[in-house]
Amino acid sequence: MITFLCDHCGKCCTSLGAYIRIERQLSEQDYYCKNGITGEIFPVHVAPEFAGEIDEDFTSGTAGSRQGCIFLRRNPAGPGFVCAIYPTRPRLCREFRCYHMVIFNARSEPVGRMVGRADIQTADPVLARIWNDEVKPLPSPATPCCDPAWLERVRAILTAHGYREEPVG
Incomplete structure (x- = not known):
């Protein structure tokens, strides 16, 4: 199993972040938030360098009009985005993997990633054909990335064509 590596693209926070809502502000850096999917209430602590920005968005009423998560911020140290509450982010965010x-x-050489329920990102035309012709038609459980039988079938197909897979954990 290989380790998930975040490339700070911000796509997960743009989509999943829409479900994270601030319920109550406790201080300039502390909030109670609600997961709109599960209803879970959780505390978060904003990193000091972003505290003023979050407070301003929340108190001005622009938080609800943002696309994605209010805690998603441009990375001040480089390209991409960062999470202003990363150490205290909710379980939904901790468990999310944009590829499986x-x-x-x-x-x-890495040539593809399984994303979503059972889609692929690849520039390898042979792998794309194998995936679309042999993997996509497989009966797909609700969460293919977690189904051992489905994964074993995919592993056999890929191995037969000279590829190998590693799940992401």
């Missing part, structure tokens, strides 16, 4: 499997060619 990395696929390697015969030279052990």
Whole structure:
């Protein structure tokens, strides 16, 4: 199993973040938030460098008009985005993986990623064809990335064509 590596693209926070709502402000850096999917209430602590920004968005009423999560911020140290509450982010965010499997060619080069329920991101036309012709037609459980039988079938298909997969944990 390989480790998930975040590339700070911000896509997860743009989509999932819409479900994170501030319920109550406790201080300039502390809030109670609600997960709109599960109803879970959780405390968060904003990193000092973002405290004023979050407070301003929340108190001005612009938080609800933002696309995505109010805690998603441009990375001041480089490209991409960062989470202003990363150490105290909710379970929904902690468990999210934007890809569930990395696929390697015969030279052990990463050539594809399984994203979503069972889609693929790849520039390898052979892998794309194999995925669309042989993997996509498989009966798909609700969460393929967690179904051992489905994963074993995918592993067998990929191996037969000279590829290997590693789940992301």
